Amino acid sequence: MKKLLSPKLDLVFKMLFTRDTEVLADLINAVLGRTGERRICSVDIRNPQILPEDIVRKFIILDILATDESGHVYDIEMQARKYLSYPERALYYLCKIYTEQLGSGEAYGNLKPAIGIHFLDYKLFPKLNDACFLFELRDIRHPELRLTDNLALHIFEFPKIRKGQDTVPESLAEWLRFLNHAHKEDETMRTNYVNPLICRAVDMLYNISADEETRILAEMREKALKDEASMLDSARTEGWETGRIEGKMEGKLEGEVIGQIRMARRLLGYLPVSEEELARKSLGELEADLRKLESEMKWH
Numbered sequence: 001m002k003k004l005l006s007p008k009l010d011l012v013f014k015m016l017f018t019r020d021t022e023v024l025a026d027l028i029n030a031v032l033g034r035t036g037e038r039r040i041c042s043v044d045i046r047n048p049q050i051l052p053e054d055i056v057r058k059f060i061i062l063d064i065l066a067t068d069e070s071g072h073v074y075d076i077e078m079q080a081r082k083y084l085s086y087p088e089r090a091l092y093y094l095c096k097i098y099t100e101q102l103g104s105g106e107a108y109g110n111l112k113p114a115i116g117i118h119f120l121d122y123k124l125f126p127k128l129n130d131a132c133f134l135f136e137l138r139d140i141r142h143p144e145l146r147l148t149d150n151l152a153l154h155i156f157e158f159p160k161i162r163k164g165q166d167t168v169p170e171s172l173a174e175w176l177r178f179l180n181h182a183h184k185e186d187e188t189m190r191t192n193y194v195n196p197l198i199c200r201a202v203d204m205l206y207n208i209s210a211d212e213e214t215r216i217l218a219e220m221r222e223k224a225l226k227d228e229a230s231m232l233d234s235a236r237t238e239g240w241e242t243g244r245i246e247g248k249m250e251g252k253l254e255g256e257v258i259g260q261i262r263m264a265r266r267l268l269g270y271l272p273v274s275e276e277e278l279a280r281k282s283l284g285e286l287e288a289d290l291r292k293l294e295s296e297m298k299w300h
Contacts, residue, residue: 005209006183008121008158010062011055011221013078013179015208016201017064018048023204024066026197028074030172031117031154040068055217056224065097071112073097078179081229082122085294090116090153092295098151116153119179123159131160132168174198257286264293 005012017024043066064076098114133155137147
């Protein structure tokens with residue numbers, strides 16, 4: 001038996017949870033703590049396709065966009081590596097899928113909740129021991145007071161998840177165990193799951209892993225992610241080195257930002273900008289340009 005593919009690879013994650021919507025609904029219920037009559041019964045996946053070019057494209061996330069029977073929208077992501085400006089990107093995309101619900105002239109009261117569920121295979125908040133987070137619109141002085149339930153972001157950091165470390169319901173703990181460890185567990189351990197839908201997910205993971213074409217695609221995806229990380233590390237190093245040299249020559253902080261802008265434009269395949277044009281811009285304008293380029297790199 002070949003080694004199981006990891007559910008922490010976004011390609012494998014999307015294959016798993018788009019093949020069986022009942023399994024996806026159960027994962028969402030576990031994250032949201034929905035039980036009994038409050039459980040989500042069905043979800044409709046709005047982006048089930050995985051395009052061949054997306055597997056090897058850099059700076060793209062293979063997420064799952066789903067809607068439940070009440071019209072609530074979910075963005076479910078598995079991230080193997082840390083992305084630049086992740087908090088800003090996460091908020092931007094969540095707000096985007098929230099506002100796109102309304103057509104011209106429709107009432108704001110028709111808006112349904114947009115909920116992000118992000119699984120990260122890295123530490124976003126390294127100074128904290130907690131591994132599970134929920135971000136909502138709450139008042140800072142009265143945290144029990146929420147402005148609205150229509151925006152929420154659940155974040156799970158796999159490197160910090162340890163048995164007993166976070167107090168979470170058993171239904172969620174089992175799903176986190178599956179996502180984090182199923183590919184490394186022995187066959188006996190994989191039969192110890194209580195939730196029958198997780199057992200079904202284990203069977204699907206076996207089937208996916210047994211498919212030779214899928215294994216090739218997974219290898220291609222892993223290589224693309226590694227190349228992407230290497231490219232960004234090199235760009236960051238070169239950008240800062242170029243910037244430091246220019247900064248020393250010009251005696252300005254702008255030099256560091258300009259170096260990063262040039263490298264980002266090169267990675268995106270854009271034509272270079274003249275030194276005169278960059279020199280006319282203030283530091284604030286240059287930093288805004290850099291943030292825009294970083295955002296484009298994540299979606300390019």
